[in-house]
Amino acid sequence: MTHALLALAAALLQAPLPDTVRYTVLLAGRPAGVQTCWVAADGARHFFFEFNDRGRGPRLVEEVSLGADGIVSHVTILGHGYYKDSVEEQFRLARDSAWWKNQAETGATRVAAPGFYVSFNGVPEETALLARALLRAPHQRLPLLPAGEATIERVDSLRESANGETKVAVLYLVNGVGLTPVPVWLDGSGALVGSGAPGWFFIVRAGWESVVPRLERAQEGAAALRRTQLARTLAHRPAGIFAIRHARLFDAESKTARAGMTILITGNRISAVGADRTTTVPAGAEVVDATGKTVVPGLWDMHVHLSPDDGLLHIAAGVTTVRDMANDIDLLREMRQAFDTGGVVGPRVIAAGFIDGPGPYAGPTKVLVASADSGRAWVDRYHSLGYEQIKLYSSLDTSLVRPITTEAHRLGLRVSGHVPAFMTAERAVQAGYDEIQHANFLFLNFWPDSFPDTRGPVRFTAVAQHAAELDLQSPRVQQFVHLLRQHGTVIDATLNVFEDQFVARRGEVAPDYASIADRLPPQVRRGFLGGGLPVPPGMDQRYRDSFRAMLRLVGMLYRAGIRIEAGTDAFAGFALHRELELDVAAGIPAADVLQLATLGAARIMKHDADLGAVAPGKLADLVVVNGDPTKEISDIRKIEIVVKDGTVYRSADLYRAVGIRP
Numbered sequence: 001m002t003h004a005l006l007a008l009a010a011a012l013l014q015a016p017l018p019d020t021v022r023y024t025v026l027l028a029g030r031p032a033g034v035q036t037c038w039v040a041a042d043g044a045r046h047f048f049f050e051f052n053d054r055g056r057g058p059r060l061v062e063e064v065s066l067g068a069d070g071i072v073s074h075v076t077i078l079g080h081g082y083y084k085d086s087v088e089e090q091f092r093l094a095r096d097s098a099w100w101k102n103q104a105e106t107g108a109t110r111v112a113a114p115g116f117y118v119s120f121n122g123v124p125e126e127t128a129l130l131a132r133a134l135l136r137a138p139h140q141r142l143p144l145l146p147a148g149e150a151t152i153e154r155v156d157s158l159r160e161s162a163n164g165e166t167k168v169a170v171l172y173l174v175n176g177v178g179l180t181p182v183p184v185w186l187d188g189s190g191a192l193v194g195s196g197a198p199g200w201f202f203i204v205r206a207g208w209e210s211v212v213p214r215l216e217r218a219q220e221g222a223a224a225l226r227r228t229q230l231a232r233t234l235a236h237r238p239a240g241i242f243a244i245r246h247a248r249l250f251d252a253e254s255k256t257a258r259a260g261m262t263i264l265i266t267g268n269r270i271s272a273v274g275a276d277r278t279t280t281v282p283a284g285a286e287v288v289d290a291t292g293k294t295v296v297p298g299l300w301d302m303h304v305h306l307s308p309d310d311g312l313l314h315i316a317a318g319v320t321t322v323r324d325m326a327n328d329i330d331l332l333r334e335m336r337q338a339f340d341t342g343g344v345v346g347p348r349v350i351a352a353g354f355i356d357g358p359g360p361y362a363g364p365t366k367v368l369v370a371s372a373d374s375g376r377a378w379v380d381r382y383h384s385l386g387y388e389q390i391k392l393y394s395s396l397d398t399s400l401v402r403p404i405t406t407e408a409h410r411l412g413l414r415v416s417g418h419v420p421a422f423m424t425a426e427r428a429v430q431a432g433y434d435e436i437q438h439a440n441f442l443f444l445n446f447w448p449d450s451f452p453d454t455r456g457p458v459r460f461t462a463v464a465q466h467a468a469e470l471d472l473q474s475p476r477v478q479q480f481v482h483l484l485r486q487h488g489t490v491i492d493a494t495l496n497v498f499e500d501q502f503v504a505r506r507g508e509v510a511p512d513y514a515s516i517a518d519r520l521p522p523q524v525r526r527g528f529l530g531g532g533l534p535v536p537p538g539m540d541q542r543y544r545d546s547f548r549a550m551l552r553l554v555g556m557l558y559r560a561g562i563r564i565e566a567g568t569d570a571f572a573g574f575a576l577h578r579e580l581e582l583d584v585a586a587g588i589p590a591a592d593v594l595q596l597a598t599l600g601a602a603r604i605m606k607h608d609a610d611l612g613a614v615a616p617g618k619l620a621d622l623v624v625v626n627g628d629p630t631k632e633i634s635d636i637r638k639i640e641i642v643v644k645d646g647t648v649y650r651s652a653d654l655y656r657a658v659g660i661r662p
Helices: 004-014 125-136 209-234 310-316 329-341 372-384 398-410 425-430 440-444 458-469 475-487 495-503 522-529 540-559 574-585 590-596 599-604 633-637 651-657
Strands: 021-027 030-039 045-051 059-066 072-080 086-094 097-101 106-110 141-145 149-162 165-175 182-186 192-196 201-205 242-251 256-266 269-275 286-289 294-297 299-304 319-324 348-355 389-392 414-417 435-437 490-492 622-625 639-644 647-650
Touching (some): 021 045, 045 125, 125 149, 125 165, 149 209, 165 192, 192 209, 201 209, 299 310, 299 574, 299 599, 310 639, 319 599, 329 348, 372 398, 389 398, 398 414, 435 440, 458 495, 495 540, 540 574, 574 633, 647 651
Parallel strands (some): 242 294, 299 319, 348 389, 389 414, 435 490
Antiparallel strands (some): 021 030, 021 201, 059 072, 097 106, 149 165, 165 182, 182 192, 256 269, 639 647
């Protein structure tokens, strides 16, 4: 296959072959792309796939040949990936030998039994190919190539009518590809009807878009049953007092640790904290010996975009409170309720309402405003739903920032977000921003003439290529620092995101996940090999230097008295541990980092009366760490016990439940 096939695939979008099947890609419920499928005269299957996510997104052509048993024997994929990086992937299976090559891997192996190759850059249709192969396989089980094993189970079916036809759509769950089962809907002939994650990414047969809400509800019902069963198995609710003895206790107020401490929990509150010698543990209490271990308040992740399966990963990592910075309103409400009642394992959730403007780079939301009245109306609605913050985004008309922030502040809501295109961070702060998401916008503040339109990937690439050039001691930068301090602006740096974008390289495990990759299922681990942003020739060291400049800036801001948040915008749970390590790498002392991820976050969100510290009367959110993260921040990864709202979890058990080695 040559690059000419890309042009052919694009032409087929306008004039499809008679047997071409077309699918719609939905992002946050809005059409954002297509997948088309057709079969050549030689029986080879061809797929074209593309979508646009704020200027990012893949454009791929794939050719697949299948054996009589549905096993892939040949794959060729061409095009570009999510960040417009070039893609060229090959796989060949001949008798008992398999060979593959893509931008991250080159490998070969002997194949003793039929195995299904999972493409590194595969289009969504591959999930249907795998599902059909599994349904034909003995015991509905197949080895995966390069590694792993997959199984499939049938869980539901719906009879639906759309586009002038009626189908029975059957829901299958494919296990072994991710941390949780991958859902796929097939019709009676085995053809793909739809697949995806409710509220975010969904692909569906063209003409069947109206059916998606019902497919998503049924799909989420099956997943919710699994999560409920996990919660029943993994959550422990002590019948009486729960005591932790002989602990090293981190005092988030003073940023010090005190050895030989006892903590008593009654119900969902901390009832006593004191020295071992002076604190009596009542008879019949359940006791944990924490000798040599540190008790830390429950961690906060101040920048997440929750999915229902993230809850378990957050709790396993000691994250007992999260701030969701953009989500579907109904989905987030359901997740909060499930987490709060304990029906599903998950953290406390603070919600930020997302607002963007219309346009080709609009964020993944239905809340797109083009007038001050509309913006104020959405602020009012978010407030009525119990949201505590408003997040503005890159395509918002800059003239709407001040009226929206004024209304939000009138109602007691914080305002933050991306800095809208054609606006600087300075102007955003002056217009009412209480905090800024992502450290890249701090750098972009100094290049408004060179990079005015930051709606697309330039907001990443410009910083990767030029951050190292910025003199952080220059009067211009220092004036900006003074402005941030004067306004009490908070910075949600999400350093782990930029480490991944600027420093990760193809074929190497991304540095932000290097310490955990080998604990993950093999097909999940592969996802960390794809590299970050495409690096132009000769710019490798510059990208690395720019990330170091970002670390220096964050450290300088902290020393200047500007509050830093621990937010991730990445892999649930694990990313927070890396964010804390990067804060220390930026020059913030480990004990200070623990404070900003606990009491500091609670104070910013005005929840410190109940959360953020281990003290009598506070809600029982705390973590037992096998080590001392006040001295070695990476010890925060060694979490053994997590208490959230008085419910006790063993971190190792939570990880095992999703196939992660403790």
